[in-house]
Amino acid sequence: MREQIFDILEKICEDDIVRSNPDIDLFESDLMDSLGFAELLADIEDDLGILVAPSEVDRSTFNTPNRIVAYLETRSAS
Numbered sequence: 001m002r003e004q005i006f007d008i009l010e011k012i013c014e015d016d017i018v019r020s021n022p023d024i025d026l027f028e029s030d031l032m033d034s035l036g037f038a039e040l041l042a043d044i045e046d047d048l049g050i051l052v053a054p055s056e057v058d059r060s061t062f063n064t065p066n067r068i069v070a071y072l073e074t075r076s077a078s
Contacts, residue, residue, distance in 0.1 A: 001048065001076065005069050008043045012036045022065040037062065050075050 009018040013031040017024060026032040032040070038054070040062070045051050050072055062068050 001073065002069050004047055005044075005072060006065060008040065008047060009065055009068070012039050012043070018065045022069075024065070025063050026065070027059050027063055040068075044072065048072065048076070 006019050006022075009026075010016050013026065013036070015031055017029075018026070018031070024031070026036075037059070041052050041054060041057075052072075052075070057071065061071055
């Protein structure tokens with residue numbers, strides 16, 4: 001799952017820094033904006049089959065690749 005998430009993030013952010021620095025703040029570094037965030041949620045549902053409602057998460061939950069992975073691993077375990 002981790003690699004799939006990094007693939008999604010790399011596509012959306014158009015930068016492979018998400019792999020080399022998985023604690024980078026995607027919003028503060030201007031790698032992702034609100035449109036990218038919406039695309040991320042759609043791609044997670046399409047590629048991983050995990051529905052994440054926008055009201056469930058916010059930028060602080062999904063601001064780094066590692067936080068995104070941790071959240072989705074928790075969701076897929078339940």
